[in-house]
Amino acid sequence: MKKEIIYSSGNYLRDEFKIEGYLFGKQSEGLEPAACIVGAMRGNEYQQLYICSQLVKRLKELENSGAIVGDNQILVIPCVNNFSMNVGMKYWVSDNSDINRQFPGNFDGEPTSRLAAHLFERVKGFRYGIHFASFFRSGDFVPHVRMPATGKESTSLASLFGLPYVLTSKQRNFDKKTLTYNWQINGTDAFSVYSGETDNIDVNLARKAVSAVLRFLTRMGILKYNCHNGYIASIIEEEDLVSVKASAPGFLRRFVTINEEVNRGQLLGEVINPYNGEILSEIRSTADGIIFYAEDQPTILENASAFQVIKKLHE
Structure with a gap:
């Protein structure tokens, strides 16, 4: 495992802002960027951060046991917005903007647009992209994989996570500014995974979400891992x-x-x-x-x- 700084910027009121990633697999140049997993983009996404922390822990164990196949590399970015999380805000502290409405970003734009541009520059080019997203409304919901209908989405691949449902939705204006959408239109098979919780940590749901990702990576030939088959997913439209x-x-x-x-x-x-x-x-x-x-x-x-x-x- 290699820890890397994905993006950093100075701040005159606080310590330097950093987005940290954890890279698994062989560490030489020219290897296969197989899968990228991104966690919390909002300050209330504690479940998404917790899931990624458990995924980092498990991938480290699997890497040490030689379970990463060939030249595949896996990048996990647990948190994109620790500033907001530290002060109890949902969106970006200075202007209340939503990072997941800023992609692909602008290197010369506002703070969250610059952040999105640097993040996307690092994560584009992976074969598979997984974002642990949060539901747009409060409440309980069934864990599922969701993807906008860009014409490049693959429900058959999404079903390999083994979650109960795969949900597709018609394109909405704000979808075009999300990480998953921009991943898709730039050639990455991308999926938004909804674990069933956001503001609170549900250990049982988090464990199932970690298993779903490891199951998918195994079925894609990236990991050697014995896992439960999960559900035969039902494909539904919004x-x-x-x-x-x-x-x-x-x-x-x-x-x-x-x-x-x-x-x-x-x-x-x-x-x-x-x-x-x-x-x-x-x-x-x-x-x-x-x-x-x-x-x-x-x-x-x-x-x-x-x-x-x-x-x-x-x-």
Whole structure:
């Protein structure tokens, strides 16, 4: 294992900012940049950082046992935004910008754009790119691999992680500024892996995420590693997800959890008046299917999504 500085910059208020990476495999020039794994880009992505820390630990053990095949190199970058993490902010400290909306970056741009440019310069060219991303809304959701539909995505490769679902989504404007999208259009088979947690560390989910990456690397011929086969992934599109919304604001009381099979009309939760405890509205499923996402906050706004259901997946 070799530790390297991916990017550094001075700061007049704090110590020097550094992005650190861990390189596994033979250390000579001209070797095969096989796989790059990137962790936390936001200051609240503790689970993503923890997963990468466990991955670094496991890869070090595997490297020492000779498990890295041939000239393959694996680069792990656990954290891209430790400044924000240290001060409890989600986005970049000085201007509240999101690093994962800055790619491929600009070497002469604003701080996060410069950071993205230097990071992308180092990670492009790998055969496979894996980003441990965080879900755009709070709540519980089923672990899955997600990728934007660029025309270069491969659901068959994504299924080799052995996670329950592979989800594709239509291109949105902000997708074009993400690491995964730019990896894809520059020739890297790229995947966003969602472990099921963000703000808190879930050791069990983290262990499954590490296993998923090691399983993928093994199936791609990068590692020699005996692993469980995992799931036969179901391929779904974002359009297969049906949002079930709350019709009133208040306390949210849930009756179901993720991965639970539900029927149309089934009571999923209730919205409670915060002042008198009366039931303001019932939240009932609008489709037969499986709960993919469930809000976990104590309160909910009117017309906010309380659940997402994968419709008719069980039929």
